[in-house]
Amino acid sequence: MAKIKKIAKIIGVLLLLGFMVLIVLFYRMSTPKSSKEISKTFSEGEATVLIEKATFNNFNYRVLKTKIEVDTTLTTLVFVHGSIGSAMDFKSYLIDEELNKKANLIAYDRVGYGIYQTGNVQASIQFEVELLENLIKDLNPKNTILVGYSYGGPIALASKKDYKKIMLLAPAVYSKVEPMPWGLNFYKWKATRWVMPEVWKAASKEKLGHKADLLKFENNWADTPSNIISIHGNKDWIVPFGNSIYLEQKFPKQQFELVTLNNAGHGLVWSNFNEIKKQLLQQLN
Template sequence: MRKRIKIIAKVIGIGLFLLLSVLIVLFYRFSTPKSDEKIKEDFSENNTSIYINYLAYKNFKYRVLTTQKEIDTSKATIVFVHGSVGSCLDFKKYMFDAELHSKANLISYDRIGYGEKLTGDVQESIAFETEMLEDLTKNLAGSKTILVGYSYGGSIVLASKKEYKKIILLAPAVYSKAEFMPWALNFYKWKLTNWLLPKVWKAASKEKISHKSDLIKFENNWNETPSKILSIHGNKDWIVPYENSLILNEKFSSPQFELLTLNGAGHGLVWTHFNEIKNSLMQQLN
């Protein structure tokens, strides 16, 4: 009987190890920064034009993707800001979409520390990220610009005091008390395992750990933004709890703030609930 239990335990252990290994490989492939050539290939396969530029901010160069060679000032512009871990490609499905493309200029960029060139050099500062975003959008008319911030990117767009056509938050991480610190961060903290992590994972872990204290500098002043806000959040999100958006809903007055709850959605709503998010974007453009 004991021998049988040992065999079963061994099989289960091997199965769990293999499953974990597959998940790690998949996540690594998903999160590793893509080359310019790979990005062009992906967009070409989806019959979508893409233009890749490198801009500079405070001695840092970062990659910017646009679906148009030059900004069409007759259209609105949507600027996507990714989270952690993340990249400009987190929003590629939206940039592939012909209907969105026909209605707006679409821009997505790699935050410092997540692109192919500067992987790992995260700045751990919402203020830095917001200033960089405002530098990127300085030549865009605020009345025609929509900011979309996902996860950590939500705090970046919400911190801007510039008035935009709309700020759309996707599962925003904006309150320190609601900040979830996953156990997996220990792999970054432990010397025994730290060296095994790819640079992009180390960058995300470093940023995640400092984000909670950084939020304290901003969270009591979120309602100082002059822009109208839509927060889209899943009520089954355990990575960035739904509580973040519920607190925002209490802090803002109803004419300025709207909460759209996606029942059953987790933190991957950017990918799993594309249609709902696209429809919300289209409503801002029509």
């Protein structure tokens, strides 16, 4: 019996240590990178990426650009990240030589996910649209392509300007297929909320309000004047493929194109970079 208790005690200690290590790793991976760290990351490659601080309605946020001044002879790609996410989700696109030759590239940290006011997410599609439109107010919409990933999808789609194209990557646009993971309880329960990094709290807050917020927009998606292309993996369980099927049913065939990535999950911006880049280049040519 004493031997069993000793073994149980050792196992308990190991589990506790393992849990503590996971928490530390969890925090390190979730903490937004400083601008200094980002600069160092990009300095190791050949692409030039400029980091700027922008302000909207007294909220500060970070913007990454590939050119000091927008080349008006080129199309501008504007990337909108999801939840959890950051401008660095699009690192591979920002540093891609071929894309940089053909376009201006801009990505930004949505409020609550970057180094400024971390965790203070507004959980409002309307707020996000207004921030996006303020960021690109000096760009010609007809020479601008919005690229919205995951929760960035409805933000791009809700902007009613006539863009050259709106590209959606696994967009979360339909409330009826919005999954609510059990892990959200860690945010709901005050006893466990303190364990969560600020950006995860922000993502949880946005997730919990997203379904209701979508109801204000989803019946009007077809009012968008822009042509739409949606790229979605048919094995995506985080933002189900049904979101893009829903959009396909909403839009006229000449306005909407669905590109299905077989066996792809929600991480398609990384795992299917080549396919997405190919689609981007097609829009730029």
